[in-house]
Amino acid sequence: AQKVTQAQTEISVVEKEDVTLDCVYETRDTTYYLFWYKQPPSGELVFLIRRNSFDEQNEISGRYSWNFQKSTSSFNFTITASQVVDSAVYFCALSEEEGNSNSGYALNFGKGTSLLVTP
């Protein structure tokens, strides 16, 4: 079963619009971690945020903000006032304490959301 679902395959917005990328996860562990990574056209995965399951506080970093809701198993990512440089594929990922046997918190990635910001 897919542990991380990113239902939006592609999103296209005009510069300065706000955009929210959805992420829904599935786990039976009580201790787990959620991540967002950005993959620009160059291909390298860039770390954006890590959140542990015990910290439901929303986080803001500049134009980026994250909304973690355990009740709905969601960890959504919002970009405010989007810019062309935000164009990339964004991945949500989950790592579990026990769910993956001894895989050392290996990441389970969603399929990604491709964001295109046009001028």
Place this chain on the structure above:
Amino acid sequence: GAGVSQTPSNKVTEKGKYVELRCDPISGHTALYWYRQSLGQGPEFLIYFQGTGAADDSGLPNDRFFAVRPEGSVSTLKIQRTERGDSAVYLCASSSPPGETQYFGPGTRLLVL
């Protein structure tokens, strides 16, 4: 400091050949992971090392794939008798300790003709 590095950045080989992909993790990182990313997909876990030992190789697709980390730092992913379906980007990540943020290298793009 230096990030995760991977060599080569691109590798083209013929079906049936043997290839080696190298990963140099962030200095001091004890956990090392290999992932494979096919076009249009998210990365998929292959193998995890804690120190020198492969703690979990459950993601390796078959016995043509093997990885080593003899001195607990650099790791090599080895693919025997390559097939066209092995074509993908192979990503390496490291963290310390396991569970902390994984930082990824630029990947090796493997093309099997």
